[in-house]
Amino acid sequence: MTSPVLIIMGSVRANRLCPQITRWVAGIGRASTSLEYEIIDLTQWSLPMDDEPHIPAVGPYASALTQAWSDKVTNASAVVFVTPQYNWGYPAALKNAVDHLYREWHGKPVLIVTYGGHGGGKCAAQLKQVMDGVKAKSVTLMPGLELSDDIMRGAVLNSDVQFAAKVPIIADAFAQLASMIR
Ligand SMILES: Cc1cc2nc3c(=O)[nH]c(=O)nc-3n(C[C@H](O)[C@H](O)[C@H](O)COP(=O)(O)O)c2cc1C
Numbered sequence: 001m002t003s004p005v006l007i008i009m010g011s012v013r014a015n016r017l018c019p020q021i022t023r024w025v026a027g028i029g030r031a032s033t034s035l036e037y038e039i040i041d042l043t044q045w046s047l048p049m050d051d052e053p054h055i056p057a058v059g060p061y062a063s064a065l066t067q068a069w070s071d072k073v074t075n076a077s078a079v080v081f082v083t084p085q086y087n088w089g090y091p092a093a094l095k096n097a098v099d100h101l102y103r104e105w106h107g108k109p110v111l112i113v114t115y116g117g118h119g120g121g122k123c124a125a126q127l128k129q130v131m132d133g134v135k136a137k138s139v140t141l142m143p144g145l146e147l148s149d150d151i152m153r154g155a156v157l158n159s160d161v162q163f164a165a166k167v168p169i170i171a172d173a174f175a176q177l178a179s180m181i182r
Contacts, residue, residue: 002035002036002077002181003036003075003076003077004035004036004037004038004075004076004077005029005035005036005037005038005076005077005078005079005080005177005181006037006038006040006072006073006076006078006079006080007022007025007026007029007037007038007039007040007079007080007081007082008040008042008079008080008081008082008083008094008097009022009039009040009041009042009082009083010042010081010082010083010084010090010091010093010094011083011084011091011093012041012042012043012091012093013091016084017084017115017147017151017157018082018083018084019039019041020157020159021082021115021145021157021159022039022082023039024159024160024163025080025082025113025170026039026080028167028170028171028174029080029170029174031171032170032171032174032175033174033175033177033178034178035077035078035174035178035181037080038076040072042093042094042097045065045069045097046065047065047066047069047096047097047100048063049096051063051065051066052066052100055102056099056100056101056102056103057102057103066100066101069097069100069101070100070101070104073101073104073105073108074104076108077109077181078108078109078110078111078177078180078181079108079109079110079111079136080110080111080112080113080177081094081110081111081112081113081127082113082114082115083112083113083114083115083120083123083127084114084115084116084120084123085114085115085116085117085120085121085122085123086123088122088123088126089122089123089126090114090123090126090127094127095130098130098134101134102134105131105134105135105136106134106135106136107135107136107137108136108137109136109137109139109177109180109181110131110136110137110138110139110177111138111139111141111142111173111174111176111177112124112127112128112131112138112139112142113142113143113144113145113170113173114127114142114143114144114145115144115145115146115147116144116145116146116147117146117147117149117152118144118146119144119145119146120144120145121142121144124142124144128142137180139173139176139177139180140176141169141172141173141176142173143166143169143170143173145162145163145166146162146163147162148162
């Protein structure tokens with residue numbers, strides 16, 4: 001059996017839209033591939049900013065939680081990031097989770113899905129550059145989901161309605177991800 005694909009949520013803030021959007025994205029993945037998916041909430045992986053005395057590229061890891069995070073990513077067949085754009089970048093909690101590891105990302109097939117007022121393209125470009133740096137293999141398609149002003153101000157989000165036009169590109173991106181899994 002193939003190892004699960006981790007879908008890592010980029011946002012950890014209170015009242016985030018991320019769980020809802022991630023479930024919607026995961027639904028497209030499940031419908032368009034035969035892969036198994038596991039959603040990862042970084043609030044359940046409270047990786048401190050200052051707990052590792054060695055650089056991850058050298059090791060060893062001091063914290064049992066870092067080792068568990070390492071095992072989690074190592075055992076994944078691929079990773080999908082579903083993340084908002086924050087101030088033209090991606091959330092600090094996501095960078096911290098990436099930076100706790102190094103070799104674990106090498107060769108990992110990765111799909112980046114972003115959202116924001118204009119789809120989060122600047123966030124996607126930054127995260128793609130970081131994934132290149134850790135030698136992951138990114139899907140070339142990076143779907144961006146546009147949030148309307150009223151949704152960013154608290155109106156109820158209906159992903160099926162708001163993001164309907166993005167279903168085909170997300171399905172294509174998942175298909176590309178699946179083709180990269182050995
Ligand atoms: C700290 C912060 C910075 C933001 N910066 C941007 C931005 O650069 N571009 C954008 O389109 N939206 C930006 N937004 C709006 C977010 O896209 C929107 O609030 C979204 O719901 C955040 O995802 P989350 O609710 O899952 O945390 C920002 C939101 C926050 C909280």
